[in-house]
Amino acid sequence: GAVVSQHPSRVICKSGTSVKIECRSLDFQATTMFWYRQFPKQSLMLMATSNEGSKATYEQGVEKDKFLINHASLTLSTLTVTSAHPEDSSFYICSARDTGASGSSFLLKSSTDTQYFGPGTRLTVL
């Protein structure tokens, strides 16, 4: 099945520094990727939708200048946490949308329009 990778899996940084997290779709092209944040023992909260070649769409309450998203290619989206502070410590999970259009058939069927999740990145800001 499709695989989504994230790098790094775990990062510890000092307060005030910036951290970049990469999300890659390994065997399909993803025009749309999503970034989620998950606090301990809580659910996933969508932060933003990343569209290849255009600006990301942020959810209400998410600071776009703090969480910079770049989707420069069909297989890579990055999330940069700028000037990180301890309250930014969290588990960040990306997901990629596979519409099934990467292969020889360009018929878009809802059953192949699937969202695959990365393994997550644990960010700790000291």
Added chain:
Amino acid sequence: AQSVTQPDIHITVSEGASLELRCNYSYGATPYLFWYVQSPGQGLQLLLKYFSGDTLVQGIKGFEAEFKRSQSSFNLRKPSVHWSDAAEYFCAVRRITGGFKTIFGAGTRLFVKA
């Protein structure tokens, strides 16, 4: 507003016993429905999904879920739980048209006792 409710924060079952995790949703129309499992410190793995057709869907690891339109529910079941099933389970919904935004429930933590 769209929402997903998982009324049980945590559930404990004995190994070999049956399991049912509840999920109710509030949506303008029947959405796509999903169940995901998350082990500690890991990402999400899709267990099963409902798009249309047969309301009883089979998933991986012996899980199944039944969609009941009249109750706006999509409960997850497993006839015999294994210790390795201990994890966090999330119900999620996504609208059929007009976007790909997935909304997650708060999750249910499953504990399995020997």
